[in-house]
Amino acid sequence: MKKFILFSIIFWTITLCVISFIKSGEKKGIHYYHSKRFDSSISLFEDLLKQKSTDGIFEWCCDCIQFYAHKMGFTYEELNIVIFVIFQPAMIMYLFCYILHLRLSFKIRLLNLTTGS
DSSP states (O other), rough: OHHHHHHHHHHHHHHHHHHHHHHHOOOOOOHHHHTOOSSSSHHHHHHHHSSSSSSHHHHHHHHHHHHHHHHHOOOOOHHHHHHIIIHHHHHHHHHHHHHHHHHHHHHHHHHHHHHHH
């Protein structure tokens, strides 16, 4: 767990440094909840759950990315790249390597138990 936390801190520090280096400063886009004039987040979620397609959920996810990008001072595209081009593949590779490590350590322990060492 300590390795994971250390990895996360290092990863996010590098990511924020890279993003601040390539930051373009564009601000655009309309938020999904503003375009439909929802009074609260509860009415927004009710509307999303009543829909028969995934369009509303996709728009809401895009809106979340736009909202957090604006709060952090980035554009939607920059944060999208960080999440889906940098962070997601890095997490997949980390978890893959972690699973391989666990499987290897399990096989070594099993081998030690069967040989009596």
